[in-house]
Amino acid sequence: MAKISIQDLKKIKEKEKTRMFLREGSFRAKITVHMGTCGIAAGAREVMTTLRDVIAERELTDVILTNSGCAGLCAKEPMMTVELADQPPVKYVSLDKNKALRIFNEHVLEGRAVEDYALARGSETVAT
Amino acid sequence: MCASPYYRMQFMMCAGTGCMASGSIEVKDALEKELAKRNLQDEVQIIMTGCNGFCAMGPLVVVYPEGIFYNQVKPEHAPVIVEEHVLKGRIVEKLLFKEEMAKDRVPLMKDIGFFSLQRLIVLRNRGLIDAENIDEYIARDGYAALAKVLTEMTPEEVIEEVKKSGLRGRGGGGFPAGLKWEECRRYESFPKYTICNGDEGDPGAFMDRSVMEGDPHSVLEGMAISGYAIGASYGYIYVRAEYPLAIQRLQKAIEDARDYGLLGKDILGKGFDFDIEIYPGAGAFVCGESTALMYSIEGKRGMPRIKPPRSAEKGLHNQPTNLNNVETFANLNPLILNGGDWFASIGTEGSKGTKVFALTGAINNVGLVEVPMGTSLKSLIFDIGGGIPKKRKFKAAQIGGPSGGCIPNGMEEVAIDYESLLGVGAMMGSGGVVIMDDATCMVDTARFFTNFSVDESCGKCVPCREGLKVMYDKLTDIVEGRGQEGDVEFLEQIGHHVNNTSHCGLGKSAANPVLSTIRYFRHEYDAHIRDKHCPALVCPDLIDFVVIEDKCKMCGMCHRNCPSSAIIWEKKTVARIDLDKCTKCRTCITNCRFGAIR
Numbered sequence: 001m002a003k004i005s006i007q008d009l010k011k012i013k014e015k016e017k018t019r020m021f022l023r024e025g026s027f028r029a030k031i032t033v034h035m036g037t038c039g040i041a042a043g044a045r046e047v048m049t050t051l052r053d054v055i056a057e058r059e060l061t062d063v064i065l066t067n068s069g070c071a072g073l074c075a076k077e078p079m080m081t082v083e084l085a086d087q088p089p090v091k092y093v094s095l096d097k098n099k100a101l102r103i104f105n106e107h108v109l110e111g112r113a114v115e116d117y118a119l120a121r122g123s124e125t126v127a128t
Numbered sequence: 129m130c131a132s133p134y135y136r137m138q139f140m141m142c143a144g145t146g147c148m149a150s151g152s153i154e155v156k157d158a159l160e161k162e163l164a165k166r167n168l169q170d171e172v173q174i175i176m177t178g179c180n181g182f183c184a185m186g187p188l189v190v191v192y193p194e195g196i197f198y199n200q201v202k203p204e205h206a207p208v209i210v211e212e213h214v215l216k217g218r219i220v221e222k223l224l225f226k227e228e229m230a231k232d233r234v235p236l237m238k239d240i241g242f243f244s245l246q247r248l249i250v251l252r253n254r255g256l257i258d259a260e261n262i263d264e265y266i267a268r269d270g271y272a273a274l275a276k277v278l279t280e281m282t283p284e285e286v287i288e289e290v291k292k293s294g295l296r297g298r299g300g301g302g303f304p305a306g307l308k309w310e311e312c313r314r315y316e317s318f319p320k321y322t323i324c325n326g327d328e329g330d331p332g333a334f335m336d337r338s339v340m341e342g343d344p345h346s347v348l349e350g351m352a353i354s355g356y357a358i359g360a361s362y363g364y365i366y367v368r369a370e371y372p373l374a375i376q377r378l379q380k381a382i383e384d385a386r387d388y389g390l391l392g393k394d395i396l397g398k399g400f401d402f403d404i405e406i407y408p409g410a411g412a413f414v415c416g417e418s419t420a421l422m423y424s425i426e427g428k429r430g431m432p433r434i435k436p437p438r439s440a441e442k443g444l445h446n447q448p449t450n451l452n453n454v455e456t457f458a459n460l461n462p463l464i465l466n467g468g469d470w471f472a473s474i475g476t477e478g479s480k481g482t483k484v485f486a487l488t489g490a491i492n493n494v495g496l497v498e499v500p501m502g503t504s505l506k507s508l509i510f511d512i513g514g515g516i517p518k519k520r521k522f523k524a525a526q527i528g529g530p531s532g533g534c535i536p537n538g539m540e541e542v543a544i545d546y547e548s549l550l551g552v553g554a555m556m557g558s559g560g561v562v563i564m565d566d567a568t569c570m571v572d573t574a575r576f577f578t579n580f581s582v583d584e585s586c587g588k589c590v591p592c593r594e595g596l597k598v599m600y601d602k603l604t605d606i607v608e609g610r611g612q613e614g615d616v617e618f619l620e621q622i623g624h625h626v627n628n629t630s631h632c633g634l635g636k637s638a639a640n641p642v643l644s645t646i647r648y649f650r651h652e653y654d655a656h657i658r659d660k661h662c663p664a665l666v667c668p669d670l671i672d673f674v675v676i677e678d679k680c681k682m683c684g685m686c687h688r689n690c691p692s693s694a695i696i697w698e699k700k701t702v703a704r705i706d707l708d709k710c711t712k713c714r715t716c717i718t719n720c721r722f723g724a725i726r
Contacts, residue, residue, distance in 0.1 A: 002389075003387075003388060003389025003397075004388045004389055004390070004396070005396060005397055006275045006279065006396055006397075009266055009271055009272060009275055009396075012263050012266045012267070013266050013267045013269070013272075015263075016263040016264055016266060016267035017267050020256075020257075020264060020267055032255060032256070034255055036337075036338055036341050036342055036373075037334075037337065037341060037371075037373055038334075040373075066258050067258055068254070068255045068256060068257055068258060068259065068342060069254060069255070069259050069338060069341045069342015069343065070254065070255075070338045070341065070342055070495075070496060071254060071255040072242075072246075072251065072254055072255070072495045072496045072497065073242060073493060073494075073495040074494050074495040074496065075492065075493055075494035075495055076493075076495075081255060088237075090234060091237075113234050115234055118234040118235075119235075119240070120234065120235050120236065120237045120239075120240045120243060121234045121235070121236050121237060122236050122237025122238060122243075123237060124237065124243050124246065124248055124254070124255070125243070125244065125246060125247055125248065126247075126248045126249075126252045
């Protein structure tokens with residue numbers, strides 16, 4: 001990576017936004033597995049590898065799988081957030097390999113949120 | 129607004145930051161152009177309004193007088209809006225807001241207290257970025273504050289902005305950050321240093337860990353801004369060794385930032401040099417004290433020193449040094465981008481901004497919460513925390529860890545800000561909040577925290593080194609049944625002595641758990657001493673291990689779970705504990721739903 005200028009900061013922001021924010025890019029769905037120490041301790045790595053494997057198996061190219069740090073509600077880890085391009089994100093809690101697979105099949109592939117494992121729909125209130 | 133020309137229709141368009149970012153100005157321009165093309169500019173008025181909150185669906189256009197709400201409007205929609213809605217009076221269906229979520233029963237974020245009552249500044253990126261990807265941090269305005277500072281502000285102006293914001297140190301001291309930077313800037317002796325305190329020694333606190341793991345660049349950016357302000361070109365992040373993931377993420381972040389030239393020489397081509405190094409701690413709580421921390425970085429034993437001179441004048445390697453907590457640094461990007469006045473608009477008179485708390489203990493929603501200063505403890509426990517599990521009752525909240533005090537049931541209305549907490553004998557500390565229910569013994573809790581301080585005392589001061597041990601031994605006597613009349617007064621006397629005559633923050637506050645539990649739970653101490661009984665049924669030596677016959681519902685749970693087969697029970701009989709076999713493990717007590725064992 002070369003040293004960047006201030007204009008580059010803006011360019012990186014624009015480019016990355018199309019990748020991160022579904023509305024502006026070409027992906028259909030984004031799955032974020034929350035992997036802070038709490039999540040990892042509770043088993044998030046297994047959830048992550050399960051999803052990675054099933055996406056690879058089906059050779060999907062329009063689904064982003066990524067991770068983030070702690071989502072805040074440590075009591076309900078492992079957690080993941082599923083966002084489809086035309087819906088607000090849904091946070092799923094207390095996951096394991098099997099729940100993650102069911103959510104993948106029903107929500108990511110068929111567009112229906114799995115109520116049994118969902119905590120909430122929407123995004124957090126950022127104060128700025 | 130002028131009376132003429134007479135408008136028959138108005139477009140209220142959101143010009144809040146969110147919609148502007150998603151292109152509301154371009155939409156406005158397109159609409160204006162289209163209206164002018166059709167000569168309708170005197171019939172339709174476009175008004176730019178402030179943010180209405182529905183940012184996720186912007187750009188927004190609300191058409192009056194009907195009040196039709198169009199969302200996610202793009203410039204290319206302008207012709208169809210003008211043609212269909214303005215000229216033909218037909219609503220453009222595809223731009224209407226659809227109530228998708230009403231179809232299933234997943235609750236909305238805004239209806240869940242845990243999320244809706246938080247206001248994220250420090251944790252603004254939580255759950256949203258890959259911590260090892262610098263581009264994602266930049267996509268959410270990362271390093272834009274550093275860019276602004278280097279291009280538009282002098283160091284003095286940066287300091288003024290931080291002073292204006294009222295940002296106080298988030299590590300527990302609560303000293304105004306702007307004043308600290310200002311003082312450090314004054315000293316003309318180079319090199320200067322800026323240090324991030326990521327030791328987070330309080331048991332139960334993990335706010336800093338979460339920021340370092342989940343948003344490491346926010347710390348780096350904050351440190352670079354502080355370096356620019358005070359005139360330092362090198363910084364250290366002191367991270368406790370027990371946080372390997374944090375160290376790994378920070379290290380990756382530093383390398384990526386260096387690759388982009390956001391750390392190192394001539395940052396962003398603005399002639400500012402600044403680099404950072406991680407220094408792992410080695411397990412000593414006292415090394416979270418700033419002067420001890422600096423000695424630790426120098427390779428010396430971590431022991432606090434006398435001040436003056438303050439570290440701002442002579443700190444690391446005897447040079448002017450600024451030290452701030454992780455959370456303090458993480459506040460800087462939004463503070464600079466939105467301004468000190470914006471920051472000061474959140475919180476209370478004396479405590480501005482938000483605070484991150486690690487909510488743990490007997491609470492349903494264990495986790496990290498960020499709330500505006502001034503939020504009540506009650507709101508934190510019940511609305512955000514979801515209340516106490518297993519239908520137990522709230523007994524006390526320990527705030528501030530081993531340096532803090534407890535706030536008992538009945539005082540939940542207290543506002544969480546620096547002054548209010550001091551007023552009730554507690555302290556903000558770094559933000560660890562341990563909620564205790566009625567199955568917690570306050571004497572045992574005080575003993576636990578005192579034991580921690582005894583272990584962690586550096587040993588330099590007699591009151592701290594000896595006094596805390598004496599207090600611990602006395603508390604041990606009390607919980608093991610050897611308490612005597614006068615012990616509480618003795619603890620108070622020694623406690624005040626330790627607090628008043630210890631040198632550093634550890635000693636100065638180490639007696640707080642004992643003093644505040646005595647203040648609010650004197651009856652519990654008295655029960656331990658006079659009745660040789662622990663009301664919360666925690667201290668094994670002060671429990672009779674006898675079944676209360678009229679409370680026993682003959683369910684047999686105690687008998688089934690006893691690991692020593694010490695309980696005699698048959699169906700339809702009251703249980704009886706055989707004290708010869710009983711090992712006082714308390715399994716029966718935790719399993720009995722009827723409180724039938726004393």
